[in-house]
Amino acid sequence: MASSTKLLTKIPHSFHSLYPTKITLFDFATVQSFNFLKNFSSNADSNIFHNFNFDSFFANLIDNSPQKNNLAQVHAKFFLLGIQQRGFLITKLINAAVNLGEIGYARKVFDEFSDPDVFVWNAIIRGYSKYNLFAGAIEMYSRMQVLWVSPDGYTLPHVLKACGGLPSLKMGQQVHGQIFRLGFEKDVFVQNGVVAFYAKCGKIASAKVVFERLEIRNVVSWTSMISGYAQNGKPIEALRIFGEMREMGVIPDWIALVSVIRAHTDVEDLEHGKSIHSFVIKTGLELESDLLIALTAMYAKCGQVMVARSLFNQMKVPNLILWNAMISGYAKNGYADEAVKLFRDMISRNFRTDSITARSAVLACAQVGSFELARWMDNYISKSEHRDDIFVNSALIDMYAKCGNVDMARIVFDRTLDKDVVVWSAMIVGYGLHGRGREALDLYQLMNQAGVRPNDVTFLGLLTACNHSGLVEDGWQLFHCMKDYGIEPCHQHYACVVDLLGRSGYLDQAYDFILKMPIEPGVSVWGALLSACKIHRHVTLGEYAAERLFSLESYNTGHYVQLSNLYASARMWDRVAKVRVLMREKGLSKDLGYSLIEINGKLEAFRVGDKSHPRSKEIYEELESLERRLKQAGFVPDTYSSLHDLNDEEMVETLCNHSERLAIAFGLISTAQGTTLRITKNLRACINCHSATKLISKLVNREIIVRDANRFHHFKDGVCSCGDYW
DNA sequence: CTAGGGTTAG
Known part of the structure; x- marks a missing residue:
């Protein structure tokens, strides 16, 4: 009996030394072990296992299980052996299931365990948090507290990640209070979690307070602050913190650099971004694929699509985010054809696409403007898992409108369930673009009936629609409705109103309206006035508008052309010639027309x-x-x-x-x-x-x-x- | 068994 026990424990070790890879160990040793286990039941002679170390035997087996099935077999044996309540093994089992991505199975194992200790709770909370199932993580955390199990230094970082991921400021603040009461002020893991939580919730000031009270700050603390600023639209501040970190002699690791690269991307500071790139190469971190993704995104967004593409090509197996960065980079910089080509490449190679890929590809199709391509894209989307994604559908509506077929846009609109304000607005903007003002207004009615609150874009679409259809009265009223919804009009709204008044010949009223604007009138506003003056041949006011335009954008050819058109409409040929001279003096070349x-x-x-x-x-x-x-x-x-x-x-x-x-x-x-x-x-x-x-x-x-x-x-x-x- | 990052419609 004793010898068979010995033999059993020895199998893994001997195999381990012969076949150092874990897979081999599982294939041979565990198959034998499972065969052995198959032959006994709970009423077998328990003497066999008298001196047997279950913990290390099963731990080994769990560690080397390549699939959920293997874990399930192990778990079944726990019940046969009457050891199903060994917390150590259950923790290991749950963690192994989580690492295999089998969170549902992990939960099943957890639920069959009657009295979980903090380690078991940590394992299941970690599982939910790891796969961004934040509500699940928080639910388990509150259940843990109902049972009076106190969280430890390992629980809290996962819980904080979940609070920041939702994000739920309230929940996180409660956890922060607990952390204070439980006395985790000195735990750098927990405190870093608090910093990151506040940063994710946009409470960057609170994050800073916690950060500054930290006695020990490691690279993770610094990175949490840097990314906090970067994610909250303060890239310059993010870069300043990075400078401070360097002065303190903290060596950035690759995640820190990713945040810094993102900040450089946002300020479009390619110069400094490039120096980070060389730093990456110098420190040998260029093998870090996620760092290369950040660099690719940086070059792509800053317009250097060729450089981005060469980095993209370096990657043996591009992952989803890299594809997305490259496709959206092309689309954003007017390389719509390339974006579409890459998207087609991606699907022909059977890569998984997500909602972001789909959106970027649709955006690119909208830019290409080909109706055939738009139809192809729609067809692809409607057969894919993205067909009910409202983000993708609002992009499709916009795409069809921009490709000249607003009726197809309407079909997409009608099949979209749970329409949000963006979907409604996209359709209204589409009607506006095509001068179908009545339909835009009707849709606005329906939107109100559906209880969806309009936003600034909705009104921009409505005003454009009224403008393009000559619905002066309606437009004027809608403009005044904006304040009922607490929406501050921006330049484009004002420009629409100027256009609207100008269209019906109320030029003096339009000018008066401009003078009363609470914000400084910009290019769009004066441009609208100049257009109106051209239509109604109002030379003096038009000249004034042109003067304002030249002072704002002295090198925009379009303004000179518009002024010249104004003079031409009034048959003032000498002044037309003067504008031409003015343009030549400024060295302005004319835009080439193409169709x-x-x-x-x-x-x-x-x-x-x-x-x-x-x-x-x-x-x-x-x-x-x-x-x-x-x-x-x-x-x-x-x-x-x-x-x-x-x-x-x-x-x-x-x-x-x-x-x-x-x-x-x-x-x-x-x-x-x-x-x-x-x-x-x-x-x-x-x-x-x-x-x-x-x-x-x-x-x-x-x-x-x-x-x-x-x-x-x-x-x-x-x-x-x-x-x-x- | 711990923490920080990258892609995002109108």
Whole structure:
């Protein structure tokens, strides 16, 4: 009997020395051990186990269990042997289950244990906290206290993490009070937890008080403060604390550096960010993959997408967050095509995507502006696990609106359950962009009925909608509704109102309104006034607005062009010429106009007078025929404002080869009768092309949708949705 | 069995 006991305890050791890897140990030794265990039951001769050390035997087995099944087998044996109440083994079992990610199983083991001590409680609380199941962690913590089990120095950090993760300021403050009563002032683990908790709740001042009272501050204490400032929009302060930490001679580890890199990212200080990068290389920390992710995100967000991409490529197995950082980096910096390409790459390689990936990819599609791509994205999302995510759906609504199809946006809107203010606002903004003011207002009614409180973006969408549909009265009333909801109007709201008043010719009232603004009027406000002056040919007020604009942004070409357009509309050619001279003196070059048209999901670009297209000859033939038909229909080019316009497009003498006309001609010859043409251009629509496009839509019996720098124009049957005001 | 980090719509 004694020899068999000995043999059993010896198996793991002998195997261990022969096969040092843990997996091997499990495969051989435990299979044998399990076979042995299978052959006895609780009524077996208990003498066999007289001197047997269960703790070390099962501990070994648990440590080497690769799966939940193995743990379950071990657990079953506890009951057979009557040792199911050994806290040490249960703690080990729960921790092992947690490390395997089997939190549900860990909880099951916990629930079958009748009288947990602090170690067992710690194990289960750690489990919930580790997987960000904060409510679970807190629930277990309160149950622990009901049973009068006192927390120790290991319990509290997990609980604090949970309080900060929710975040629940109240709960954390209670825990902080307990910590004080229990006397953990000197426990650096607990105190660091308190610092991080306050920082996560945005109570950075409280975090600082606790931090400064710490007698011993380690790198974790410092990092908690640095990331606290970084996460609360105070990156400069974060960097200052980092400086202090360095002065104290504390060596940053890789997590500290991640926080510092994030702070540099937020201030877009690539110079210092790069020096951190070299520090990382010098200290040999560049093997730390999460540090590389932070660096990738930094370069991507600061616009250095090429550098970011090379770091991305260095990673053998990119993880989800790295993919996200790269995709959102591309999307943010206008590399929408690259973002989409990378997203497609990711799904074709069967990587898991999360809600952030989906949002970034949808955002990129919105920028590309291709309706076909938008449809593909929608199709992908609606079949994925993200289909009910309201963040993703609000991005989809925005995407469809920006890709020219507000009705598809509405379909996404209607299928979105539990709509929040962002979803409602996205739809309202979409209607606004397309000049469908009535529908925007109707939706606002429904939103009120649904009990959703509007915010600043909702009102911006509503005001834009009223503006683009000429609903002056409604807009004016809505603007005054804002204060009922305690929403402070910002520059863009004021600009909308100026636009609104200006549209109906109330220019003096618009000026008066500007003078009464509680905040300093900015570029958007004066720009709106100048536009209105151009429409109504009010030269003196327009000149004043232009003067304000030049003082705010003396190098923005657009303002000079607008002023020149104002003069042209009033036929003041000498002043048009003066603006041109002024621009030359400032060394301003004119923005190049271009248009994109989507044909079978592919985008084709045209510049003014472009002859580079392979089908150029056919395009110009179509253009000439269109021109003839326009003339026959009695179309007279509005030469006075166009010929003297300073836009590059507008400078060209023949008006019929503006980029959008080339795009239209190409669209007509490459699509079937009746197909809708979708065009995107980088500048505002010129008056001539706008009138011409209206007529063309009637002559060729096609719907033509043009997205200009400001809004959408839907041309159909000779009229445009903008009502000729843009 | 402890703590700190990175990606985020309108």
